[in-house]
Amino acid sequence: xxxxxxxxxxxxxxxxxxxxxxxxxxxxxxxxxxxxxxxxxxxxxxxxxxxxxxxxxxxxxxxxxxxxxxxxxxxxxxxxx
Amino acid sequence: xxxxxxxxxxxxxxxxxxxxxxxxxxxxxxxxxxxxxxxxxxxxxxxxxxxxxxxxxxxxxxxxxxxxxxxxxxxxxxxxxxxxxxxxxxxxxxxxxxxxxxxxxxxxxxxxxxxxxxxxxxxxxxxxxxxxxxxxxxxxxxxxxxxxxxxxxxxxxxxxxxxxxxxxxxxxxxxxxxxxxxxxxxxxxxxxxxxxxxxxxxxxxxxxxxxxxxxxxxxxxxxxxxxxxxxxxxxxxxxxxxxxxxxxxxxxxxxxxxxxxxxxxxxxxxxxxxxxxxxxxxxxxxxxxxxxxxxxxxxxxxxxxxxxxxxxxxxxxxxxxxxxxxxxxxxxxxxxxxxxxxxxxxxxxxxxxxxxxxxxxxxxxxxxxxxxxxxxxxxxxxxxxxxxxxxxxxxxxxxxxxxxxxxxxxxxxx
Numbered sequence: 001x002x003x004x005x006x007x008x009x010x011x012x013x014x015x016x017x018x019x020x021x022x023x024x025x026x027x028x029x030x031x032x033x034x035x036x037x038x039x040x041x042x043x044x045x046x047x048x049x050x051x052x053x054x055x056x057x058x059x060x061x062x063x064x065x066x067x068x069x070x071x072x073x074x075x076x077x078x079x080x081x
Numbered sequence: 082x083x084x085x086x087x088x089x090x091x092x093x094x095x096x097x098x099x100x101x102x103x104x105x106x107x108x109x110x111x112x113x114x115x116x117x118x119x120x121x122x123x124x125x126x127x128x129x130x131x132x133x134x135x136x137x138x139x140x141x142x143x144x145x146x147x148x149x150x151x152x153x154x155x156x157x158x159x160x161x162x163x164x165x166x167x168x169x170x171x172x173x174x175x176x177x178x179x180x181x182x183x184x185x186x187x188x189x190x191x192x193x194x195x196x197x198x199x200x201x202x203x204x205x206x207x208x209x210x211x212x213x214x215x216x217x218x219x220x221x222x223x224x225x226x227x228x229x230x231x232x233x234x235x236x237x238x239x240x241x242x243x244x245x246x247x248x249x250x251x252x253x254x255x256x257x258x259x260x261x262x263x264x265x266x267x268x269x270x271x272x273x274x275x276x277x278x279x280x281x282x283x284x285x286x287x288x289x290x291x292x293x294x295x296x297x298x299x300x301x302x303x304x305x306x307x308x309x310x311x312x313x314x315x316x317x318x319x320x321x322x323x324x325x326x327x328x329x330x331x332x333x334x335x336x337x338x339x340x341x342x343x344x345x346x347x348x349x350x351x352x353x354x355x356x357x358x359x360x361x362x363x364x365x366x367x368x369x370x371x372x373x374x375x376x377x378x379x380x381x382x383x384x385x386x387x388x389x390x391x392x393x394x395x396x397x398x399x400x401x402x403x404x405x406x407x408x409x410x411x412x413x414x415x416x417x418x419x420x421x422x423x424x425x426x427x428x429x430x431x432x433x434x435x436x437x438x439x440x441x442x443x444x445x446x447x448x449x450x451x452x453x454x455x456x457x458x459x460x461x462x463x464x465x466x467x468x469x470x471x472x473x474x475x476x477x478x479x480x481x482x483x484x485x486x487x488x489x490x491x492x493x494x495x
Contacts, residue, residue, distance in 0.1 A: 030111070031104045036122055057120035057130075062111055 013043035017074055022058075023050055024066045031057075031065075039067060040077070047077040092134030092158035099127050100149030115140055134160060190219045191402045192251040192392060200258025201239055209236055210254075217367065217402070221247050249398025271326040271478040274307035276300045277442070280335035280472055290329025300335070300472075307331040309478040310485075324485050326478070333473040336447070339440070339466040341433040344459050345425050350415040363406040365390075370406070384412040422460040426453045429462035437466045444470025 013027035025041055025048060032047065033040035034057070039050045055069035098106060103126065110117055118131040132140065140151065166172060193216070197203035210216065213232065215224055226245045233243045242257035274290065281299050285292060290307040294300060312324040362373040372378065380386065386408060393403040430451050437446060451464035 030108045034104050034107065034122055034128075035125075056122070057107070057117070059116075059118055060107060060111060060120060061116045062114050 012046060013041075013048060015048060015074065017071070020052075020071045022066060022068050023071060023074060024064065026064050028062070029065055036069075041065065045078070049073075049075045049077055051075075088133060089158040092156070092160040094132050094134060094137050094153055095129060095155040095157075096132055096137070097123075097127065097129050097152045097154050098149050099152070101126060102148060103128050106149045109143060110140070113139065113143055115143075129154065134158070186401060187250060187399055188221055189402075190215070190221060190224075190247070190250055190252045191217060192400045193217065193254065194251065195254035195256075197256055198258055200260070201256045202237070205237060206233065206240075206243075206254065206256060209233060215252070221250060224252075249396075250400055251398060270328065271309045271480055272328045272475045273305050273309045273478045274329045274331045274333065274473045275476050276302055276304045276306055276333070276335075277472045277474040278302045278337055280337035280470075282306075282333060282335045283469065284332075284334040286332040288330040289327050290331065292331070306333050306473060309480065326480055326482065326485065329475070329478075331473050332471055334444075334469065335472045337468045337470055337472065339437050339468065341436060341462070341464045341466055343429050343433050343436070343462045343464075345429055345462075346459050347420045347422065347425070347455070348458060349418055349420060351418045352413045352415055355412050355414050358409055358411040361408045361410065363408070365404040365406060367402045380410060382412060383414065384410050386410050420460075422453050422455040425460050426451070426462065429453065429460060430464065433462060433464045433466065437468060441468060441470045444468055 013025050013029060016024040016026070018024070025043065027043050029041045029043045029048075031039070032042050036055055037051060037053060039055055039057075041048045041050070050067055050071060051073045052069050052071040055067055055071075058066040058068045100106060103122075107117070107120070115136045116133065117136075120128055120130040122128045137153075195203065195207070197206065209232075210229070213229060215229065224245070224247060226247065229245050230243050234240055237243075239259055240256055241259040242255070244253075244255040246253040246255070279299075279301050282294060282296050285294075285296060285306075287307055289311075290309055291311055293305050293308050300306065307329040309326045309329045310324060311327055364371050364373060389407045389409075391405045391407070393401040393405070395401065430449065433451070434446055434449065445468065447467045447469050449464055449466045451462055453460055453462050455461070
């Protein structure tokens with residue numbers, strides 16, 4: 001528990017990947033790129049990049065964002081503003 | 082699924098958003114806590130999304146900031162349905178009428194459930210309630226439960242307890258019969274205990290009186306088992322009192338024997354179903370029955386008729402005055418059959434046992450030895466039944482105080 005707390009950084013998003021069908025990002029995020037093949041979501045100093053096919057924003061609110069579609073890759077881009 | 086129904090109650094809009102900066106639009110919506118669902122990017126400058134009616138009004142205030150055009154593609158949900166039907170006055174009138182009827186039906190009694198134990202005249206109770214104006218269709222609010230209870234207890238002598246419970250639109254009646262005073266209290270005088278029938282005594286519980294027999298003794302019907310005359314047991318008692326007559330009381334358990342003969346005709350009639358069963362339905366509104374079939378309710382020929390009635394209930398407490406009658410009619414014919422004596426032996430033995438049990442005051446059948454024979458087209462059962470039963474019977478004793486043995490007074494002569 002203590003170890004987990006040490007590795008958790010304040011402001012970082014929580015990314016939950018459910019198979020290759022759904023990704024849920026929890027935290028304050030902003031969309032920087034939105035297309036059917038690629039999505040970029042900025043969360044604090046980190047940008048989450050999701051690529052795939054037929055991507056769709058299922059839910060979008062202040063605290064949570066869920067993306068569905070055929071997900072091929074989930075990556076993190078650091079330093080990109 | 083449920084959350085979608087809830088959202089439909091509030092109204093859902095499918096909107097098309099066009100603009101150069103759709104990502105910015107989405108981020109602005111997020112910041113303004115406007116919740117979008119099922120967002121679908123149709124083109125580089127177009128997306129479709131679902132939004133609630135409440136959020137759509139809030140979105141309208143953000144129009145200038147977002148640099149996007151929003152068009153409504155589809156409206157769904159209760160507010161739009163009501164808006165579409167706002168000019169259908171007959172529909173609203175009918176809905177209002179249905180609500181009023183349901184309200185009125187819910188305030189009246191439609192089911193009366195009563196339990197009348199032995200000793201209570203159920204017909205008299207229901208008639209008295211009818212005189213008070215309580216029956217099917219009475220308003221629940223008009224029933225003064227306490228006043229009805231007082232009235233029933235004062236009017237009907239055979240009631241020891243009366244309770245009326247109104248639960249929803251069901252009325253529950255509970256009663257208890259007034260029991261007579263115990264027999265022992267009524268017996269004033271001298272009584273002895275005699276044997277009700279022949280038997281061998283197994284157990285004796287003597288409460289008052291003098292035992293005239295002991296366990297293991299064989300007694301005949303009418304023999305005195307416990308005498309009303311109680312004499313002093315020792316010298317000390319003898320000095321204090323004299324012999325006295327009491328109301329003897331005892332339980333005497335004995336093994337008894339019965340000889341039973343039962344007869345049953347071997348020729349009988351057997352049912353054969355002729356054709357398929359037919360089911361008919363009828364609906365009952367209050368006391369009015371409407372048959373959902375043509376022709377008469379009466380049935381020609383022999384048939385079995387099973388009727389089931391189902392009352393329409395909203396829940397355990399609310400019932401509507403609508404009942405569905407279901408009649409299943411199965412026609413049959415009979416043909417004579419000849420049974421063997423052995424076939425009916427079990428039936429005759431059961432009857433013999435029931436007949437013996439009916440003669441006993443208290444007790445049970447221990448064993449039975451039976452023999453079945455056939456005579457003149459009938460099966461005859463001759464059985465010997467052994468029982469363990471209570472054979473004590475309290476009877477009037479003719480003696481009075483004058484019949485008591487006189488005490489001889491001893492005087493000291495000095």
